[in-house]
Amino acid sequence: MATESRPTPAISAARPRLVSESLDAWFGERHAVRDVSLTVIEGSVLAIIGPSGCGKSTFLRCLNRMHETVPTARVSGRVLLDGRDIYARGVNAIAVRKHVGMVFQRPTPFPTMSIRDNVAAGLRAVGAHLSRRETDEIVEGALRRTALWDEVKDRLHASALALSGGQQQRLCIARALATSPRVLLLDEPTASLDPASTQSVEQLIRELRGDVTIVIVTHNMQQAARISDRTAFFLLGELVEVAPTETLFTTPADDRTEAYITGRFG
Amino acid sequence: MSESSLVPTLEVVENGEPTVFRIHGRHVGDGIYQGAITFFAVCIPLLVALIAVEIAIAGWPTFRHFGLSFLTSSDWDPVKKRFGAAPAIYGTLVSSAIALLLATPLALGVSVFLSEFAPHWLRQPVGFLVDLLAAIPSVVYGLWGIFVLLPLLRDPVMPFLRDTLGLGNTPFFSGPAYGPSMLAAGIILAIMVLPYIASVSREVLLAVPRAQREAAMALGATRWEAIWRAVLPYAKSGIIGGVILGLGRALGETMAVTMLIGNRQEISASLFAPGYTMASLIANEFSEASSDAHLSALMAVGFTLFVITIVVNAIARWLVWRVSRSASGQAA
Amino acid sequence: MAGMARESQRQRAGGMTAATVQRPSARQRAVSERTRRGLGRRRAVNAAMLGLLALAAVIAVLPLIFILTYLLVRGAGSLDLNFFTHMPEPVGEAGGGMANAIAGTMIIIVIAAAFGLPIGVGAGIYLAEHRGTWLANTVRFLSDVLNGLPSIVMGIFAWQFLVRPVGHFSALSGGVALGVMMIPMIARTTEEMVRVVPVSLREAALALGYARWRTGLTIVLRTASAGIVTGALVALARVAGETAPLLFTAFGNQFWSTSITQPIAALPLQIFSYAISPYDDWHRLAWAGALVLIALILVISIVARVATRARFNTGSGD
Numbered sequence: 034m035a036t037e038s039r040p041t042p043a044i045s046a047a048r049p050r051l052v053s054e055s056l057d058a059w060f061g062e063r064h065a066v067r068d069v070s071l072t073v074i075e076g077s078v079l080a081i082i083g084p085s086g087c088g089k090s091t092f093l094r095c096l097n098r099m100h101e102t103v104p105t106a107r108v109s110g111r112v113l114l115d116g117r118d119i120y121a122r123g124v125n126a127i128a129v130r131k132h133v134g135m136v137f138q139r140p141t142p143f144p145t146m147s148i149r150d151n152v153a154a155g156l157r158a159v160g161a162h163l164s165r166r167e168t169d170e171i172v173e174g175a176l177r178r179t180a181l182w183d184e185v186k187d188r189l190h191a192s193a194l195a196l197s198g199g200q201q202q203r204l205c206i207a208r209a210l211a212t213s214p215r216v217l218l219l220d221e222p223t224a225s226l227d228p229a230s231t232q233s234v235e236q237l238i239r240e241l242r243g244d245v246t247i248v249i250v251t252h253n254m255q256q257a258a259r260i261s262d263r264t265a266f267f268l269l270g271e272l273v274e275v276a277p278t279e280t281l282f283t284t285p286a287d288d289r290t291e292a293y294i295t296g297r298f299g
Numbered sequence: 300m301s302e303s304s305l306v307p308t309l310e311v312v313e314n315g316e317p318t319v320f321r322i323h324g325r326h327v328g329d330g331i332y333q334g335a336i337t338f339f340a341v342c343i344p345l346l347v348a349l350i351a352v353e354i355a356i357a358g359w360p361t362f363r364h365f366g367l368s369f370l371t372s373s374d375w376d377p378v379k380k381r382f383g384a385a386p387a388i389y390g391t392l393v394s395s396a397i398a399l400l401l402a403t404p405l406a407l408g409v410s411v412f413l414s415e416f417a418p419h420w421l422r423q424p425v426g427f428l429v430d431l432l433a434a435i436p437s438v439v440y441g442l443w444g445i446f447v448l449l450p451l452l453r454d455p456v457m458p459f460l461r462d463t464l465g466l467g468n469t470p471f472f473s474g475p476a477y478g479p480s481m482l483a484a485g486i487i488l489a490i491m492v493l494p495y496i497a498s499v500s501r502e503v504l505l506a507v508p509r510a511q512r513e514a515a516m517a518l519g520a521t522r523w524e525a526i527w528r529a530v531l532p533y534a535k536s537g538i539i540g541g542v543i544l545g546l547g548r549a550l551g552e553t554m555a556v557t558m559l560i561g562n563r564q565e566i567s568a569s570l571f572a573p574g575y576t577m578a579s580l581i582a583n584e585f586s587e588a589s590s591d592a593h594l595s596a597l598m599a600v601g602f603t604l605f606v607i608t609i610v611v612n613a614i615a616r617w618l619v620w621r622v623s624r625s626a627s628g629q630a631a
Numbered sequence: 632m633a634g635m636a637r638e639s640q641r642q643r644a645g646g647m648t649a650a651t652v653q654r655p656s657a658r659q660r661a662v663s664e665r666t667r668r669g670l671g672r673r674r675a676v677n678a679a680m681l682g683l684l685a686l687a688a689v690i691a692v693l694p695l696i697f698i699l700t701y702l703l704v705r706g707a708g709s710l711d712l713n714f715f716t717h718m719p720e721p722v723g724e725a726g727g728g729m730a731n732a733i734a735g736t737m738i739i740i741v742i743a744a745a746f747g748l749p750i751g752v753g754a755g756i757y758l759a760e761h762r763g764t765w766l767a768n769t770v771r772f773l774s775d776v777l778n779g780l781p782s783i784v785m786g787i788f789a790w791q792f793l794v795r796p797v798g799h800f801s802a803l804s805g806g807v808a809l810g811v812m813m814i815p816m817i818a819r820t821t822e823e824m825v826r827v828v829p830v831s832l833r834e835a836a837l838a839l840g841y842a843r844w845r846t847g848l849t850i851v852l853r854t855a856s857a858g859i860v861t862g863a864l865v866a867l868a869r870v871a872g873e874t875a876p877l878l879f880t881a882f883g884n885q886f887w888s889t890s891i892t893q894p895i896a897a898l899p900l901q902i903f904s905y906a907i908s909p910y911d912d913w914h915r916l917a918w919a920g921a922l923v924l925i926a927l928i929l930v931i932s933i934v935a936r937v938a939t940r941a942r943f944n945t946g947s948g949d
Binding site: 326328329331332333335336337338339340341342343344346347349353354357404405406407408409411412413416425428429431432434435436438439440441442443445446447490493497521522523524544547552553554558578581582585597598601605608609612613616 | 673674676677680683684685686687688690691692694695697698701702705749750751752754756757758760761766767769770772773775776777779780781782783784785787788790791792811814815818842843844845847848868869871873874875878879882899902903907914917918921924925928929932
């Protein structure tokens with residue numbers, strides 16, 4: 034288990050960074066997320082697993098108010114980011130997203146931008162008035178953290194589309210990290226990658242642990258076991274169980290969790 | 300992290316608390332953006348309405364004064380302020396009919412040939428050449444028509460049709476062969492609408508499911524039989540849509556027709572005789588129109604043309620849309 | 632399918648008599664009916680029709696070759712440097728050119744683009760982002776209506792709307808008339824190009840904290856821009872040769888003028904008035920003008936094609 038290799042001080046401090054309280058989400062009439070209350074500890078990695086269609090991605094998209102970008106989508110309940118409800122009146126969804134980074138299933142580099150501009154794309158959106166040198170510094174920092182720097186430093190001005198799939202996905206993570214978000218949401222980030230690229234992305238998540246608060250949705254239980262501190266199991270839109278990863282995979286409290294992790298369904 | 304200190308706008312210090320981040324606030328940008336693109340979109344209906352209203356108002360005195368006889372009378376005399384647009388309407392319909400009669404078989408032939416028979420290396424270039432016909436400006440067709448087509452018609456084509464083939468006995472090919480004529484206008488229009496009919500038919504033919512022709516071929520039909528019995532019936536209404544779209548083009552064509560039709564206010568059965576179309580009538584007389592009544596009459600002609608082309612185009616779009624919908628319904 | 636194919640093979644192998652092996656369907660009956668009438672005849676019909684279709688293709692391409700050849704021969708023969716640098720001369724004086732008409736056409740199409748581009752692109756974005764709403768459907772339908780309007784109608788509209796109230800012809804009114812004609816063409820390509828930008832790119836931008844307007848302009852529009860530029864150039868090429876809308880708007884001008892509030896010369900207008908004139912010198916200039924006009928249109932179209940190719944190159948990565 035990953036917990037052996039590196040102590041996780043964040044858990045001992047146990048400061049909640051992101052808390053959902055009785056969160057419900059709908060697509061039109063379909064009730065996709067049902068009454069989910071869940072806490073993400075600062076600096077930890079929370080994995081969300083469950084069979085496809087269980088609402089795990091929808092839940093994730095509620096955490097940065099992306100869910101509401103789909104027509105007919107609806108949310109109720111509270112999501113507290115460092116104690117402040119992002120669904121409170123007067124809160125601006127766009128401002129919220131600047132503090133919560135997100136990476137999707139497929140790599141989404143912006144095709145008209147160079148590698149450098151891709152990483153800097155979020156900085157421009159948050160309205161940071163940075164000099165060219167400052168931007169370059171942040172870009173380099175973000176690329177170093179995602180272990181891309183050595184691979185791309187000679188072609189920062191080349192099109193991002195020239196990178197391999199795994200590199201593109203790490204570029205997207207770098208792009209999300211460049212604005213120093215409070216939480217990083219990963220929606221099945223390795224689903225479209227080959228095994229080697231998957232490994233490099235997992236390695237990256239392990240290295241970010243402690244620094245960055247991460248919520249990762251995955252359909253791959255082994256991946257959840259490899260990289261997360263805590264794991265939540267979703268079924269039919271409900272949160273069945275959340276526990277330290279080792280506990281959840283060895284001694285699950287709920288029969289349904291046990292049924293799922295032993296492969297009896299899903 | 301060192302980066303966070305470089306992004307000062309994200310962090311706001313308030314009331315001595317360490318860092319309070321900003322999530323409140325309103326963005327006016329989205330409202331402006333939505334407003335702007337909605338405005339541009341609404342411009343299109345507004346423009347169509349504006350065009351209709353402007354021309355209708357300008358033509359209204361004529362419609363009110365002459366009523367239905369404006370469309371049925373062939374007495375067009377700007378001096379006496381008597382206006383009947385029947386010759387122009389007749390000429391528009393006849394020249395367009397000639398154009399469709401000539402262009403439809405050719406366009407259909409090209410598109411069937413290109414979509415069913417032609418070797419692959421030939422499809423792109425020939426299709427491109429046919430499309431190129433649509434890129435030539437109307438005035439260039441007119442220029443070519445005046446200096447190449449008219450002399451050819453005068454001698455040998457018209458005498459050949461009239462005398463050698465003996466068609467001069469019919470009212471349609473009789474009379475002197477001047478050159479500028481309904482026939483000349485019809486021929487140039489045929490060349491001009493051919494690419495429109497061809498490109499729509501080609502699209503429609505390519506939308507016919509493979510199974511349709513393979514089923515027929517598998518039953519032992521020759522390729523031509525498969526096309527005639529399976530493919531063409533399937534594509535029929537789309538092809539008719541393409542033809543009507545071509546008709547819409549032909550009805551409104553101005554320059555080439557003005558240069559070749561002879562511009563005479565007369566209804567004659569002979570295609571050798573000069574005539575007039577609504578568009579060429581406007582083009583010819585508009586800048587010379589000195590009286591308000593004359594201007595209004597020309598505007599009324601314009602409004603009539605406007606209404607006819609809208610109706611024709613709406614029918615064409617509906618037919619093409621029906622085929623593409625049923626084709627995509629089959630694919631799904 | 633395979634069974635049917637085998638069946639038809641057997642039919643062919645057995646000649647005309649093997650057509651009734653199985654209970655025939657209506658269509659099979661029809662085909663076998665034809666089979667009995669003779670394969671040879673049917674093959675002959677097939678070959679004849681193929682010949683006719685190929686002939687149609689040849690005849691369809693013939694006028695184009697005919698016209699282009701004439702343009703090249705007559706146009707190139709009359710074309711010289713004076714044509715581009717000199718003003719029109721009165722009848723009988725040799726060596727006139729169409730410098731003012733070339734400049735005028737440029738000015739008019741710039742006005743047309745300035746008017747048609749924002750409305751066309753904006754409306755296209757609206758149509759792509761609001762698919763299925765009644766307003767979008769209405770706009771799309773009326774855009775088709777606008778596209779089908781005869782150019783002469785556009786001309787009298789622009790006269791009534793922009794010339795009559797002012798009291799004189801102007802380059803501006805001609806440009807606007809052509810601009811209105813460009814709108815539906817640009818709106819259609821923009822809609823198509825914006826629609827093929829993946830939703831995932833939009834989402835990625837929104838998740839970075841981009842506002843919708845910023846997503847629309849810097850991500851979606853920029854990704855679609857090569858295609859939109861192509862569409863705009865194709866539209867420009869189409870209206871550059873239009874004459875009818877300019878007859879009572881730009882009107883033409885024998886003198887050098889670049890003022891957008893004054894009547895202005897244009898290549899198509901000049902070609903028209905020279906073509907219907909009785910003078911040989913002017914006829915020659917008309918041919919030269921037509922060649923230059925076609926060349927202009929061709930250059931715009933080629934630039935458009937190159938822009939498309941550039942898009943596909945970046946689109947496919949390495």
